[in-house]
Amino acid sequence: MIETIRNKAKEWLEKNDGGCVIGYERASDGMTARPVFIYKPYMVGSLIFDETCVHNLSKYLLNRRGLKTAIVVKPCDSRGINLLINEHQLDRESIYVIGVVCPGMKDAHFGRIEDRPLSKCRVCLHHTPAVYDVLVGEPQPETASRDYSDVARIEGISIHERNAFWKEQFERCIRCYGCRQVCAGCYCQECFVDELDPLWVGIRSGPEDNWIWNIGRAFHLSARCIGCGECERVCPVGIPLMLANRKLEKESADLFDFEPGMDAGTAPPFATFLKEETLEKVE
């Protein structure tokens, strides 16, 4: 598998002078992975791919708009590319996508790799990238049944309990904006929290301001979140951000039969109005 990735990267670099391959290499701890930018064909040897390659690299493409770039993506990351093309941020022609069939990712804690896959991988439906120029690995069948048991847990409690739950979670937020910085869908010139005129969100990390930030972030990703889980992974205070994202993902799937990033052409539900669309399903 890794040899295929290295060979394809090498081939592509040889043909595309000045191009860059974005992939993964072994981190200095000798166990986890970290992103790597490779500009020369002879350097492809450092490329790796295994269950530690948790990062979604697709956001790096925004820094290389218009430049020849090859990128190693997992299925969820690949949807980020489709999202960005759909939102007119990327040009498909300038990107060479090395799509890798995903075995499920595992996080590392306290110097050892966990036994269980990441929670996002346990509910993942798509194991083959949605977009690729070259596919590495054997295509895997999709998981047929959707598992929203995580969302059902918060849907099952009363609105007051839910409010209390999220208040407690958001209280911990230090507003480092790591969730935003890592997100492929967050690329505004100026984020609404950074705006001063008008000042939508107070600058201190008080409870109300944290609330507005976290809810605003989730809503700006409704029908856009591709489920890569990077926001939750990088959160230093362990806020279950994917739970909010997953709730909105479920709504957009139920109401509009829409999964973001599955292709680059389908107009998002916000951009369309169909007479058949109703809110009857919402109680």
Added chain:
Amino acid sequence: MARVGVFICHCGTNISGAVDVARVVEAAQKMPMVVIASDNKYTCSEPGQASIRQAIVSNKLNRVVIAACSPRMHEPTFRKAVSAAGLNPYLLEIANIREQCSWVHSHDREKATAKAIELVKMAVAKVIRHEPLYPREVPVTKRALVIGGGITGIQAALDIANAGHEVVLLEQEPSIGGRMAQLDKTFPTLDCSACILTPKMVDVANHPKIRLLTYAEIKEVRGFVGNFKVEITQKARKVDYSKCTGCGTCWQKCPEKTPSEFDLGLGKRPSIYIPFAQAVPTKPVIDTDSCRYIKYRQWLAAGEQGKKPPECRICEKICPTGSIAWDQEPQTITEEFGAIVVATGFQVYDHRHYEEYGGGAYPDVISGMQLERLMNASGPTGGEIVRPSDGTHPKTVAFVCCVGSRDQAKGRTYCSKVCCMYTAKHAIMLKEHDPDVQCYIFYIDVRTGGKDYEEFYLRTLDDAGAIYIKGRPSKIYRDGKKMIVLGEDALMGRPIELAADLVVLATGMEPRTGADKLAQKLNISYNTYHFLVEAHPKLRPVETQTDGIFVAGACVGPRDIPESVAQGSAAAAKVAGLFSSDTLVTDPITSVVNRERCTGCLLCVAICPYKAIDCETTRDTRVVAVVNESLCKGCGLCVGACRPKAIDLRGFTSQQILEEVNSLWS
């Protein structure tokens, strides 16, 4: 530094009845940047407006808040007043303390007053952030499109053309004339429909300012008032109109006969045809569904499968001018217009929906429109009224009113308005044709609202001896040669069973199929029945919510001929009014894009219902959205959709709204 004047209206007792205006004035005087606050019995009256003008000048006001009725009511009035005192008219904010306060809180004076104070406070907070806005002028294309060549469209086209403007009259069928051309006589004067209609059709054809586009349909409409761009599909006639003289040889010789749409299936027409003798233009089209040679060509194209159709081409052989153009394809024409009149009219309700009346299976159960064709001297029977089944003359004729009207079970709640009158006309005409005929008319109510209509109806009873039976029949079935109508005489309270030779269903009006699709292309509203919706049912009956698009005639609702003609003329007057100036002033309350913030996701482009947003590339090669201010209606959808808040709506900026909200905390 903002200097705000607040003017609070009593609106007679409309506001002061529920709100303590004196306390609102007192509170307003203490609000930030308020220089003067005062009240007035009627702020919209001339003395009320004068006091505002005076206050602006004497207090050097640069912002004005008027607490009164809804801005939909008097914002234009007050903008003019403010402007007369030398202030930019957009430095005004209306606090709606009538519809949104006094009218809905009349039971609680204390709370109503508190709410009125808060509404004023919000308006003051917002108006401080107002900036002067300036309307723009756009040129007007003084050319009108009339969609629909029925009597309404004809009238509108003639009136606009006579006012000196160019008109394109578009008709989807091969000839103009519409439904009125199918009628025999018209109530209540019994003048011949064709005799009064066809001269007008000829006027249209000969008018130097009118261009006829028959057999054509609207494909797409873009643009805005004064500047519409319309794509029109000219259907393939397979006849070259530049050569054809309308001599008629082809349609006399065509061997293929197919049921005539114009005669509602009672007669036949050839494949190359004009719908009726007085058709305008008097040039034929080839019906590609029935033409033998077209079928032959399709058979060839499909690889010669199945039976070989005859390779006819008779019309081509006998045409003296060589006008037959087999290879003619539909064409798209793009035209520019300043105004559009929609007069697509109606179609007769299809009585096949009435299973209890035979669902269209009985040849001797016909619609009122079919009877018109049977009565008509140029109809399929030459004006002889006979039973479609066996050609005999009916002696007992039953009429059933309200078929497809006033019938909730069939989803048609509305009254079609003309059926009572045309049924009365039919009874009179039948008696005139044959004194031995006896008419029985089943009715719910006889509605005869109109000049000389009731007198006409009385003739049905007195002269024609028709018998009116109150009640809607429950069933119609065949028994031998007779049609049996089962019903109840509701006045006598007894069941009735009538053996008739012919049953005429007075079918109602419904909008033309596709009226909804056309309305969507034009961005105008339609109701559940697909009748088009006027801007105001009483005061703006021919306008729509889309500026520059007018509606007239039976596409809006059931109308008879006098009303349709009046509406056609009314719409023409509106168009002529619009065309009376060279430019139009556009509202400056439009969206504006902050190019630095815009990420170019272009969600706004997809979301804009007016197609007013486009994209362009900045000097640093970023793609950003750009608003066409002439097209923008200021609906604000793009503002809501824009994640980076790069779009603002002038007059309703995020900052202004936020100030309003924040004012409630301070």
